[in-house]
Amino acid sequence: MASPYPDGEREKVASKLPSALRQQLKVRAAELSIDIQDAVTTAIHDWQAKTGPLPTVDTAGADSFSTWLPAGLYDQFKATCSTRDVSYTQGLAQSIRGWLDSQAGETPPDTGIPERKVVANQKGGVGKTSVSAGIAQAAAEAGKTVLLVDFDPQGHLSDQLGVEQIGPGEDSLVTHMNAEGRGDIRDLLVTIEGERFGKRLQILPACFDGFLLDAKLATNRVIRHKETALERALEPIESDFDVVVIDCPPSLGMAMDAAIYYARRRENERQGVSGMVIPVLAEDSSATAYTMLSQQIESIVEDCNIDVESLGLVVNLYDSRRGYVATSSLTAWKNLQDPPVLAVIGDLKEQREAVRKVKPLLQYAPLSEQAEAMRQIWSAIS
Structure with missing residues (x-):
């Protein structure tokens, strides 16, 4: 009309x-x-x-x-x-x-800056890990070199992909974020095998010391601008990758500040490729968590005078049989429009089976509905 x-x-x-x-x-x-x-x-x-x-x-x-x-x-x-x-x-x-x-035109010139997708939500259990892993796999499948960072000290991402977490006191992302790294951060990376990925997908495993990251940053007298800690730690290896995907913890602390800052649009970087991807559920508590995260993003944007794009929402584990709360919540997410809903992923079995088999989803069930949804998300944000 x-x-x-x-x-x-x-x-x-x-x-x-x-x-x-x-x-x-x-x-x-x-x-x-x-x-x-x-x-x-x-x-x-x-x-x-x-x-x-x-x-x-x-x-x-x-x-x-x-x-x-x-x-x-x-x-x-x-x-x-x-x-x-x-x-x-x-x-x-x-x-x-x-x-x-x-209007496709020529490929934008290579700035040496990888696309950075920061997957975050203050609420746990919304599927941050599955979305992080899924879009990283889809990017690698499409020919990109991808770094997948397990930034959550719970280490679900590392566990699901069969990668051993880094023990307490060992060199890790946390030590490098605190300017205490003892070696080359490249030595910490693990390649995720699979014909579809062609050795283009690597993961930086979680570390147990991640539980202490906020406290370590807060008391660190060497680092003046705490929000830059993640970027400084990853800067030495950024040029090795086309894409960096960060699986964030369910937190609103300093670690999250650093992740938000890392997602900012950098000088000469085109719009719509780096920013926040936010998994949500079709229920009320997820909306509350989204509001809290949005407020934190706005605060970092204002305090640091930066531009952080919300690339989109992923409505995860959706099941219309849960009734009015689910269907009305889905409508509310879609009505936001900015950020857009990138995909609605049903509460299906393949992701859970892939976790049980300790295999990447796109390797275990490449033709599944969930795998196609991950490709859809990647296509929308690349």
């Missing part, structure tokens, strides 16, 4: 678009310094001018999307959809997909 713009030249259009496509549109428009409404206008005009059959776009999970179009264009668009016998959602998705493909 459409409603008039105050000056009459445009009308507000309400339609639907897959969240991943919406995020890609937002990022590309920002890179080109153009308004999203102008990008969509061009996309629809180009789509209308094309002849012959067009590839179908997967619109599963498409959610509400609105923009302003020149008056009358949406009526023309709907008429073209009818002529081509496609839904309005499919027509819009084809338009946006075509525009994105036409």
